[in-house]
Amino acid sequence: METTATSAQDRPAVSVIVPVYNAEKTLRRCLDSLLAQRFSDLELLVVDDGSTDSSAAICKEYASADPRVRLCRKENGGVSSARNLGLKEARGEFIAFCDSDDCAGADWLSSLYDAIGDSGMAVGGYVRTEPSGAEVIESAGKSCTMVHIPEILEKLLGARLLQFVWNKLFRKSVIDRAGLSFDESFRIFEDEYFVLNYLSADHTVSCVPQCHYRYFLPEGFYSKYDFGLDAFRKVTEAVEYLLGRDDGKGRSAVRREKVRLPALVYWYKIALGRYACSHTFAQSRVHIRYARHLARRFHDGAINHLSVRVLPERCIYMILKRKQNASMDGDRGQEPGER
Helix, strand or coil: CEEEECCCCCCCCCCEEEECCCCCCCCHHHHHHHCCCCCCCCEEEEEEEEECCHHHHHHHHHHHHHHHHHHECCCCCCCHHHHHHHHCCCCCCCEEEECCCCCCCHHHHHHHHHEEEEEEEEEECCCECCCCCCEECCCCCCCEECHHHHHHHHHHHHHCCCCCCCEEEHHHHHHHHHHHCCCCCCCCCCCHHHHHHHHHHCCCEECCCCCCCCEEECCHHHHCCCCHHHHHHHHHHHHHHHCCCCCCCEEEHHHCCCCCCHHHHHHHHHHHHHHHHCHHHHHHHHHHHHHHHHHHHCCCCCCHHHHHCCCCHHHHHHHHHHHCCCCCCHHHHHHHCCC
């Protein structure tokens, strides 16, 4: 691993970690947007994860031109290992992340920094740009501060704000104290798993409605990526662990109130559908039973995820296999009202 810096700041307020792998087409757009932030008390940790294109040269160019840019280079190990190196090298009081194929508006960091206050995490909205060019705004809707796990999970999962790290500001002290890192065995859902583990360490969250981050959805995302069942099972278990924690009066969140997390059920069904297509009913049965458990615990109404809650297991198996043959891009719009 090689680390270079043109200058050193004692302790910047924010360390922005950018993992880079063969991103020559989008990297300049990303870095330019970060260096144009109105919030300037930052260091930019660009982690080149063994790129084979001109990404490393572009990173060196920016590190030479601006003392806030630090370049770390390593052998290819995936986005989680790149982010973990960034966490190890970060000197800021707060941590933010930006993906090299995305970009941020000039007020991205300032809106999060102004919002975090005494909270452990600040969460902002974002604009999702589809491959077609269509734009979708995802936002909390209004400013708020939350301290109760059920409310945090319902709010952030319902608004599609929980499952990413780049729309958040984290405290480095919380990460260090809890020994948090990204699970390098994950190929997808690694962001969500990190956020859930962070909430186990500090569950005070401030939300802002502004959408200063621009997420460019990759072409063919839903068919390209393996929605691994084992990885998402870890995510759902992390959610259940958070909700099962004692409140100090001998009651868990699950026992105290109904928690509505239909999106969690939806994505587990997506992962299970992929699994069912290449496995027998006998192999899938235990996972179908767990999907039924999730649907019964986290459904959002009488007909929400009804088929998984009431149909025989073999029928569920056949339905999931059939749905998997449909376009994932077309299915995604069914998430909130999924039957």
